[in-house]
Amino acid sequence: MSENIRVRFAPSPTGYLHIGGARTALFNWLFARHNKGTFVLRIEDTDRERSTDEYIEAIIEGMKWLGLDWDEGPVRQTDRFDVYKKYVGKLLEEGKAYYCYCSPEELEANRKEAMKQGRSLKYSGKCRGLKEPVPGIEPVVRFRMPQQGSTYVDDMVKGHVVFENEQLDDLIIQRSDGTPTYNLTVVVDDVDMAITHVVRGDDHLNNTPRQVQLYEALGYETPKFAHLPMILGSDKARLSKRHGATSVMAYYEMGYLPQALVNYLVRLGWSYGDQEVFSMEELVQYFSFENVGKAAAVFNPEKLLWLNQQYIIQSPNETLAEQVIPFLEKEQVIQAGQQQDMKWLAKAVGTLRERSKTLVEMAQSLRYYIDEDIEYEEKAKNKFLKEESRELLVELKEGLESMSEFTEQEIENLFRSIAERKEVKLGKLAQPARVALTGGTQSPGIFEVLDVMGREKTIRRLERAIDSI
RNA sequence: GGUCCCAUCGUCUAGUGGCCUAGGACGUCGGCCUCUCACGCCGAAAACACGGGUUCGACUCCCGUUGGGAUCACCA
Numbered sequence: 001m002s003e004n005i006r007v008r009f010a011p012s013p014t015g016y017l018h019i020g021g022a023r024t025a026l027f028n029w030l031f032a033r034h035n036k037g038t039f040v041l042r043i044e045d046t047d048r049e050r051s052t053d054e055y056i057e058a059i060i061e062g063m064k065w066l067g068l069d070w071d072e073g074p075v076r077q078t079d080r081f082d083v084y085k086k087y088v089g090k091l092l093e094e095g096k097a098y099y100c101y102c103s104p105e106e107l108e109a110n111r112k113e114a115m116k117q118g119r120s121l122k123y124s125g126k127c128r129g130l131k132e133p134v135p136g137i138e139p140v141v142r143f144r145m146p147q148q149g150s151t152y153v154d155d156m157v158k159g160h161v162v163f164e165n166e167q168l169d170d171l172i173i174q175r176s177d178g179t180p181t182y183n184l185t186v187v188v189d190d191v192d193m194a195i196t197h198v199v200r201g202d203d204h205l206n207n208t209p210r211q212v213q214l215y216e217a218l219g220y221e222t223p224k225f226a227h228l229p230m231i232l233g234s235d236k237a238r239l240s241k242r243h244g245a246t247s248v249m250a251y252y253e254m255g256y257l258p259q260a261l262v263n264y265l266v267r268l269g270w271s272y273g274d275q276e277v278f279s280m281e282e283l284v285q286y287f288s289f290e291n292v293g294k295a296a297a298v299f300n301p302e303k304l305l306w307l308n309q310q311y312i313i314q315s316p317n318e319t320l321a322e323q324v325i326p327f328l329e330k331e332q333v334i335q336a337g338q339q340q341d342m343k344w345l346a347k348a349v350g351t352l353r354e355r356s357k358t359l360v361e362m363a364q365s366l367r368y369y370i371d372e373d374i375e376y377e378e379k380a381k382n383k384f385l386k387e388e389s390r391e392l393l394v395e396l397k398e399g400l401e402s403m404s405e406f407t408e409q410e411i412e413n414l415f416r417s418i419a420e421r422k423e424v425k426l427g428k429l430a431q432p433a434r435v436a437l438t439g440g441t442q443s444p445g446i447f448e449v450l451d452v453m454g455r456e457k458t459i460r461r462l463e464r465a466i467d468s469i
Numbered sequence: 470g471g472u473c474c475c476a477u478c479g480u481c482u483a484g485u486g487g488c489c490u491a492g493g494a495c496g497u498c499g500g501c502c503u504c505u506c507a508c509g510c511c512g513a514a515a516a517c518a519c520g521g522g523u524u525c526g527a528c529u530c531c532c533g534u535u536g537g538g539a540u541c542a543c544c545a
Contacts, residue, residue, distance in 0.1 A: 012545045047544055104543065111541085118470040121541050140543055158474065167472055167541095175543040182545045206473055206540045229475075229538090236537065264481095267494090271482055274493040293475095293482080296538060300480050303495040313508075355507040415504080430504035442506035 005037030006196045009063075009070070010186070012044045013055035017062030018246045019239060019299065020201060020231045023265045027228060028199045029068045030266070030287040040193055041073035046185055048078070062248040066258050067280065075193070077185050084180035087188050087218065088141055088173060096217045097173060099139035100127040122169035141174035143184075143214060151209035156226040156289040158202070163209040171210055183207060187214040195223050202227035226289050229269055230296045239299050255327060255358030257315070260308040268297040277310055309357045317346040317353070320362070324349060327363035333370050348452045351444035365443075369452055374439040374461070381435060381468075389432035390469045392422060396433060397462040400455060408451040415447065436465030 009025040011017065017025075032039035041063070045051035060074065077084075091097035111121050128144065145168045153161045173184035180188075190198060205227045215222045233243030245251060251261050263278055270293070272278070272286045312320065321342055329336045348369050349362065356362035368374050376385065399414045400406070415433075419426045430446045437458060443449055450458050 010545090014545075044545060050544075100543095107542085115470070115541095120471045122471090161473070163473075169541085172543055177543080179543085181543070186545085201539090202474065203539055204545090207545095209473095227474085232538080234480085238538080267481065269481090274483065276481095276494050295475050297482090298480060300495070303481065306495055309508090353508090419504090425504085427504045434505060440505090444506085446504055 004194075004196070005032065005035040006040065006194050007032050007037060007199055008040040008042050008073075008190070008193065008195050009068075010042040010044050010189075010200075011059050012047065012050075013052060013059060014047065014050040015055060016058040016247045016249065018248065019265070020246075021059075022062065022066060022248045022261075023231060023268060024199065024201055024228060025063060025068050026066070026262060026265055027226075027270075027287075027292075029070075030283055031197065031199060031226075031289070032071075033284045034287045037196075038071045039069075040075065040195070041070040042189060042193070043074050043076045044182065044185065046077050046179060046182065048179070051078075058249070065252055066248065066262055072193075075189075077189065080185075080189070081179065083192065084174075084185055084188055085178075088180065088184065091143065091173070091217060092141065094217075095144070097141050097143050098128060098130065099133065100142045100170075100172070101130070101134040101137045101139045102126055103137075120167065122167070123171075125170060128170065138176040140172045140176050142170040143173050143210075143217070145170050145210065145213055151212050153205070153208045153212060153225060155205070155208075156197075156224060157229075157292045157294060158205065158227055161205065161208075165209075165213075168210055168213065173214075183210055183214065187211050187218065190223060191215070191218065191220045197224045197226060199226040199228065202229055226292070228292065229294060231268055232296050232298045234298060234300075236296075236298065243299065244301060255360035255362070256304070256308050257311045257323070257359075260304065260311040263311070264304040264307050268299065269293050277307070305357050312356055312359075312362070313353055315353070317350040318342070320349045320353065320359075321346040324359050324362050324366065327359045328366060328370075331360075331363045331367065333363060333367045344452075351448045351452055355442075355444065368438040368440075368443075369449075372457075374437075376435060376468075377440045380439065380441045384432040384435045384441070385465055385469055387469060389428070390466060392418065392424070392429045393432055393436060393462055393466050393469075395422070396429065397459055397466065400450075400459060400462075403455075406451075406455045408447050411450045412447045432465070433462070437461050 007028045009028045011021050011025075029039055031037070043056055043059075045056070056074070063070070088097065107123070110124060114121050123142070127142070133139070146165045149165050151163045151165055151168070153163070155161060171183050172181055174180050189195075208225060208227075212222050231239045233239045235243075239246060245254065248261070252258070259280070262280070262283075266278070266283060267276065270287070270291055272291060278286070324345075325334070325340065328334045334340065348366060352362050352365050356365060395418050396414070399418060400411075403410055403414060415426060415429060419429050431441065434441060434443050434446055434449070437443075437446075437449055437453060453461075
């Protein structure tokens with residue numbers, strides 16, 4: 001690969017960081033890191049009506065959470081209006097751009113008419129040859145698009161794409177209020193920032209020939225392009241809110257690990273043989289546009305959930321304990337800011353790791369270890385906390401009281417010896433105990449549960465269960 | 470409608486002319502393990518959109534059809 005690769009992620013702050021944008025950012029980041037290049041964050045906020053500082057913050061927050069760090073920026077386009085002005089002036093001077101006095105209403109009417117007649121919706125070129133300004137109207141500036149020949153786009157994922165120039169219309173590069181538009185700013189900035197590879201969604205593919213013409217008019221070499229296929233919802237329409245959560249941070253709130261989301265996103269469109277689970281290091285090492293597919297991909301929440309569980313299973317207990325705390329606070333299992341016994345929490349988390357698909361689930365399960373009082377599930381209570389289990393629970397309680405060492409192994413020995421003595425299967429004792437301790441019929445292994453819960457709390461709960469029978 | 474892109478199991482994908490009796494993963498179904506639930510393990514069903522070429526030979530190359538998507542703003 002060539003030296004000094006420079007890429008950018010250029011979101012428009014008109015919304016939070018969503019799944020599609022995150023994947024674009026991720027592919028840029030991976031390409032930069034793989035090639036030891038530079039990753040620039042640029043905020044495309046020329047639409048002052050819809051851009052907000054809150055969204056800029058939200059995008060940054062999302063990228064940080066995913067672990068996508070950038071080397072330069074964030075650069076805001078609104079800080080660079082004088083630069084764009086200069087380039088527009090240059091194009092105007094060289095006759096490569098011209099003033100257009102057509103009103104938005106007029107243009108809209110033309111488009112409607114063209115649509116009705118089934119023609120292309122291209123601008124008529126009415127003001128192309130105008131020599132004198134039209135008084136009383138603040139004009140826009142249009143780029144004089146070549147009308148002969150073809151424009152070639154050599155794309156790293158789509159291959160060679162050809163556009164006939166006669167299909168391209170004279171796009172507006174400066175609004176009547178003097179602000180520049182996207183197609184101009186994107187080219188100027190990519191030139192100014194020495195971007196070598198433009199990696200973005202393939203919804204931009206149709207804009208690319210126009211931008212290529214702009215590069216040429218400005219006298220610059222075009223960068224390489226990589227247009228990534230879209231992410232679709234289950235109905236194959238472009239992914240949107242009605243398909244469920246699309247905000248990256250919504251996945252944080254639902255208890256997903258950032259690495260799991262990254263891993264899932266990268267596999268939408270990219271593959272490395274049959275491998276499904278990747279570390280960040282592997283991703284950086286293996287990433288290449290050669291393995292990026294051309295077809296749009298459907299977002300599949302079930303597979304993401306599975307991956308999240310895989311990452312939870314692989315995570316060290318101590319890390320998970322740290323990560324689950326905000327969720328314990330949110331579920332009001334613990335109080336915010338309260339000091340925690342992290343060693344104990346890590347142990348508790350260890351018993352839940354293999355049965356939690358998200359941190360939210362984990363926090364909810366942790367409740368029965370932490371709360372002083374538990375609620376019995378109605379069905380569980382009726383089935384297991386009844387007369388025939390009473391004596392077993394009493395025996396268990398007494399056994400625990402007289403146990404010298406309260407260890408998982410000793411607990412197991414006690415359970416088994418009671419079951420044997422009473423000539424019942426282990427489950428006859430374990431299930432009532434489980435309900436007594438956790439309130440439900442599903443939990444980690446009963447010996448671990450006792451071990452984590454500790455002798456005092458265990459005995460208190462057994463007493464309460466016995467009394468309730 | 471014009472232009473552009475795309476097309477392998479329900480979904481994500483492997484496959485770059487013979488290795489394909491089309492592989493893996495999620496999900497689904499069945500089984501094993503077992504104190505419950507999970508995890509794990511074993512197994513099953515499940516796809517090359519269609520039609521023409523090219524070739525000794527096409528999932529792979531070409532053309533067309535069909536289907537899907539994107540785009541056509543003084544948004545980005």
